[in-house]
Amino acid sequence: MTVLAAEPLLTPVYEYPKSLTHVPTHYCPGCTHGVAHRLIAEVIDEMGIRQDTIGVASVGCSVFSYRYFATDFAQAAHGRAPAMATGVKRANPDKIVFTYQGDGDLASIGAAEILHAAVRGENFTVFFLNNAIYGMTGGQMAPTTLAGQKTSSSPDGRDPATTGAPLRMSELLAQVDGAAYVVRRSLHDVVQIRRAKKAIRRALEVQRQGLGFSMVELLSSCPTNWGLEPTAALAFIRDEMVPVFPLGDFKLPAEPAAAAGAAAGTGARA
Amino acid sequence: MTVLAAEPLLTPVYEYPKSLTHVPTHYCPGCTHGVAHRLIAEVIDEMGIRQDTIGVASVGCSVFSYRYFATDFAQAAHGRAPAMATGVKRANPDKIVFTYQGDGDLASIGAAEILHAAVRGENFTVFFLNNAIYGMTGGQMAPTTLAGQKTSSSPDGRDPATTGAPLRMSELLAQVDGAAYVVRRSLHDVVQIRRAKKAIRRALEVQRQGLGFSMVELLSSCPTNWGLEPTAALAFIRDEMVPVFPLGDFKLPAEPAAAAGAAAGTGARA
Amino acid sequence: MKGTVTVDDALCKGCALCIPVCPKGLLRVASERFNARGVHPAELDDPAELCTGCEMCAIACPEAAITVYRAVKA
């Protein structure tokens, strides 16, 4: 308990999470990758599982996430985090394993690996940061890029006629029997961030109970490549992304009865 | 018009399709890969598109399908037929392009390629032969193998707890906006075979109209690796596979009004 | 005679899938002879000329080995 001033007694109610390393991130100012990190770390702290957790970083802006989490970590090849996590978890069935993947990583190059991890019901948790763009490589189109969205590889805006429409991975993976918990949340405001944290907790609980594959998709901002100020980027999530990627619970474990009340696969907004 | 006997005049009403090459197949006796070939060839004949059609063979028992179709053909790497077909079709937008893929090829190693061909709405047709097993390599488990089904890589029967439950690709791909026509049919009896042929025709029409990605999943037999006589294998499709892979129309093009009357994604049995 | 069928010996694999589908039960396996691939091929056994040319057998055949003829009004 840190005491700031003599009177009145001030107690820290929110502190830097123990499961983060205190290494400043390389993320752009206002990028919500950082929020996701913080939430995951807070949940790990609260569950007391830091020493039992193994993360698997992917390739994307979050490639260095291993630097920021105070847990064991592996750094996977682009798109292959779910395969690598399969190896890690099968060899460590009693540990908590999670992957942290971007939309290019998970929905494009790694589409087969994420689908089959879900099909097999691999008992690990996927944190899927969907920012509708390839952040790290400088803003190319992702499978989740919105129709009409300008990116460096869709300079006139994404044209569904030649490049397709945004791919909704949560809805897709929820179809698969092996998936136990698949939800979509957003990081665009305090209310949503709080909901996102609950989902992260729930996903790791599902894993701890051995119920199978769990995934929390988090709508995230990329102020840099969207060409928006950080706050405007949050508004973009709310106004442009959420309508295309509705928030909701797409798959909940059969038992215990779903707390949130949303039926599996309904896609009801949280 | 061939005349068999003098009296009465006999006219051939069913003849060997012109779009097949008259090369005897290498398929096992009673394998319904042959039925699928015949149906596709009949439709190509009926549509008069043999000279405008390019097939893309995959790797599986149908690896030699290029030998049997009297059309231009490419032979793709295992799982990559949809990628190769993307190249073929984009370079030949006015031709009819189809892939012919097994369940190992399409649903396992090629999961990313089929998904993204559908996402992009690639305007070609996929014939997906689902026989719930890896035929060519001698009967290993496929993603579509039934729970409890014994294969050479699931010797005690497929265990959903460690290997997952059967993956329903048609239902999955129908979720994707770029998919215009996705249906499942079966080859287990004459009625189903007739329905399958109609679907094949419809799929190629959808392509001809430029409506986007089309796929006909065909439940097919593998008497050899199932260890069943050909007729028993057809019964296996009917009794064991159809309940897990319901026949139906999962996605129909918006216009013209769906002839079959089944709503997109209902999975109603045909 | 309403119809008849021929089986292409070179293509037939003797899988017998055509046999149960014939509504008249007119097809049989020629168990007394082998074709070039070493199997007993199917053949029409229709002394009473019952075949209707209904095509069921041809539809069931994986090898497209069956040609179906129907009588036309001459």
Added chain:
Amino acid sequence: MKGTVTVDDALCKGCALCIPVCPKGLLRVASERFNARGVHPAELDDPAELCTGCEMCAIACPEAAITVYRAVKA
């Protein structure tokens, strides 16, 4: 005083996401100074001690740069 916050200068990137979320409008960008990474960090501007320790700012901060304190009944 019900609460207060500190901003870790070493972590803050000056993104300003914390600023609009404070219900009392107590945070501001210190535009007159740079931190070591060359940005203007956020800081609490709460002379009237209005901060409730509601944590909103901390929840919004991508860098976990904000520590929130609340007064306890001593």
Added chain:
Amino acid sequence: MSIELLKGNVAFAEAAVRAGCEAYFGYPITPQTEALEHMARRMPELGRVFVQAESEVAAINMVYGAAAAGVRTMTSSSSPGVSLMMEGLSYMAGSEVPAVLVDVMRGGPGLGNIAPAQGDYLQIVKGGGHGDYKMIVLAPANVQEMIDLTVLAFDLADRYRIVTVLLADGSLGQMMEGATLPPLRPLTERPAWALTGARERDTNLVSSIHLDPEELARFNDHLQAKYAEIEANEVRFEEHRLDDARVGVVAFGTAARVAKTAIAAVRDEGVAAGLLRPISLWPYPEAALRALAERVDALLVVEMNAGQMVEDVRRVVEGRVPVRFFGRTGGIMPMPEEIADAIREVADAAGAGAPEAQPQEVNA
């Protein structure tokens, strides 16, 4: 045909457009992404095909498909992405389709980093895929060559029905330099073997399967004969200040251009060094190298890797002359000074050092 300041990545992409590339398939990866981005804009502008593939595996197989359809087609990537193309490249060799691949190499192994390197020499030149096959490999050393060799790559690919690789590195991709682009060429005709629908001809097949071993052996013999023809006809290299050289530097790409600066420096001190720069890494300039080995006192191989091409140099030189190696890994470009030091050392060891360092005649 004026000189423009062009970034290497943009230069080769635009050169491909000018050479009549009708279909580009790629996946973003640093340090070549500008090429993909250029194509994303240019190809649709010209009514040609641009597809951002879901992965490099898909990209190379899309290229395979477009190549099978007979259009000029290409992809570009960097080291890890290229590793994912090995199966596809082997298939393309096995079915003899022409295409162009650009590898803008970066630091490895693994994720490594995004800085320039030459660590894919063995992968690309020796065949990182399975089976006996070759690709023509061209190694540019400046932005102008990024352009010229890209155009040549398309021509050679078509002529021999082979995949031709432009093996560049992050430095060549990222740097800007003055260069001239060629005019836009008309598109090529579809070759007779291409898949275009069997109209007024027999059906065509593009396939790499030959189940019968004798048949596959015959196909391999055919491939090897073609490769021998390419070895006879398509060797390319540059000789720089070799006339009177006593130390021969062998280097390609960026390492070679840096070596030129080093050579100039040691020449000023009287060390007679020169450079043999293989431009075609396969076919390798074996005869030129062998001839050089006959006349210099020592060879120094300089690479931005831990020693890869040096294996080929040793194989070709067959002990005629000492072969030394200087390399930098990790995405570090060797500095001219470092190379100059290495040249001096090699020269001294071989008794070909600067005049003051040794007694014998310099003007010989």
Added chain:
Amino acid sequence: MSIELLKGNVAFAEAAVRAGCEAYFGYPITPQTEALEHMARRMPELGRVFVQAESEVAAINMVYGAAAAGVRTMTSSSSPGVSLMMEGLSYMAGSEVPAVLVDVMRGGPGLGNIAPAQGDYLQIVKGGGHGDYKMIVLAPANVQEMIDLTVLAFDLADRYRIVTVLLADGSLGQMMEGATLPPLRPLTERPAWALTGARERDTNLVSSIHLDPEELARFNDHLQAKYAEIEANEVRFEEHRLDDARVGVVAFGTAARVAKTAIAAVRDEGVAAGLLRPISLWPYPEAALRALAERVDALLVVEMNAGQMVEDVRRVVEGRVPVRFFGRTGGIMPMPEEIADAIREVADAAGAGAPEAQPQEVNA
């Protein structure tokens, strides 16, 4: 420890089980599928991990994960499947995790066929992935070695934190031969660097990224130093009838065992031929080969490919003695008679032929 008639594929799979392999990940492909099938039965029986991956790309990355977790792990495949593993293998080298890969080679390039071949030598030995890395490569020539070298592969992989490859071919995978399996070993402990949760220790990281070039260069230096150590310690080869040989045959795996039959035949005619059989293809038996080159009149390299290892032989021999090549491609095993003919030709050309063919002393 009795002799059993074992199929090569089953033999190496069971050997892996006995060596303490805790996790197998694979994807079916002929001609190695029996290994996967064996593991599908055996691993669950022992409470170990068997996963049929969705692809070879996934399989190698699962292996990567299990290796990162510190358990003995492996995959097996054949040529096209192995090509898909190149990125993963480069990553594993870049993060120094131990694992075993078995490549049961088949005819290529492309889909090729399923008959035995040795066309992946360059891919495996030179690094089919990007960047500077090595794998220890062991080449068995009979079913007993399929067993023994698999066990050794696990030990070497752990000792050096490296991927070790058993490079076999379809013949060794499919044939049956008498062989003895070792007893079941206890499982190994997890190494200190492994990912097991950071309990009572600092966190561990398994990663191949070094964004800073200097740091990546240092890492590469470290790798190269490790490779030098392996080159010093782990060379393995067999010398067969070389004592008085005038013609040295160099061959590995199946080609080597067929060559033995050929050598016996020509020896009967008085041609003094012998065999140097590299067992470790990397590190390569360079010293032994160099020594051999000093004492024979000629070398004949025999491979089931279009000439791959012969490049290494030429590099090492450095022109000391003529190096000739005899190869069969397409999945064809060379017949002893063909090899014998090639030996005779080489012997005649080098003046080391059978007594009647040349005048000089035979008993020398």
Added chain:
Amino acid sequence: MTTDLVIAGFGGQGVLFAGQLLAHAALEADLHTTWYPSYGPEMRGGTANCTVVISDQPIGSPVVARPEAAIVLNLPSLDRYEPLVRPGGLLIVNASLIDRDVRRTDLDVIAIPADDVAAELGSPRLTNMVLLGALLARRPVFTLDHVAKTLEAVLPERHRHLLPANRAALERGAELADAVEVAAATG
């Protein structure tokens, strides 16, 4: 001393198993042996063959260009292997499925209607054993007894009841072979 032979026929005719049995028998007799299979492109019903080498020395090549003996169960196999058998070698022909004559005159040819004999013995699955019996009559590498015992050791429990029939088939094959004169002189 080395014996090498090829057994060839359609897949499903038991050619691979017959070869394995020989290899097992060799191992039981402390000899070196290799068994090497090969298949045609057909998924089923195509050709299959195996090469077995048995020797008192370590074996180099598991394949032979010109086998010393061949058992051919169908016509394509006769067509393929007749020209390859070494001069003076042994060619055993399944006359039930092959109606053409052997053309070479420098071979020891034994034609046995093995399918018919097998049918007589009660099971079409015994064809391979009949032919193996004939081989062993001409190439007495092992006694029939030794082979029968090996069979007992390798047959899975649930097939043990087939042993007497197999033994009978081996013996019948040997008898039929013994009845054929050694025709060809060593070429």
Added chain:
Amino acid sequence: MTTDLVIAGFGGQGVLFAGQLLAHAALEADLHTTWYPSYGPEMRGGTANCTVVISDQPIGSPVVARPEAAIVLNLPSLDRYEPLVRPGGLLIVNASLIDRDVRRTDLDVIAIPADDVAAELGSPRLTNMVLLGALLARRPVFTLDHVAKTLEAVLPERHRHLLPANRAALERGAELADAVEVAAATG
């Protein structure tokens, strides 16, 4: 005759563009030139720098271990490049962001509060031009006029209105540099 220099600062400070402008100017003057960028690991706000080489001969290496001149826009860049500039070389420092003194005494050092000057001139985006002006004052490879014309040619249409301000910044930088005495003797 070869000139090489490094321009270094935070990403976003316009260091890459300043270098490109020089390279363009060189090309316009029929000289050889290379421009080579490098970035830090940060996605944004990290370091960025570029090396420009200008010569009347074809250029070998596009990078230099010890540049002849350096323009540093922030403290990390000064820390990094101060030790590297060749003895007797030129070091131009953005004094607005860097408050420490240059330690080396064998360099020609010009410290200009470029951010402040830019602000005075009406746009924080002109910092790079102010410093470039200073460089050109000391290394008159081209006239300010030539550079300004080049800028006109390379600026996209929609930015043309910025030309006068840019020119003013170049000139102001040159003036400020001219006011600084050449301090160091050639090492």
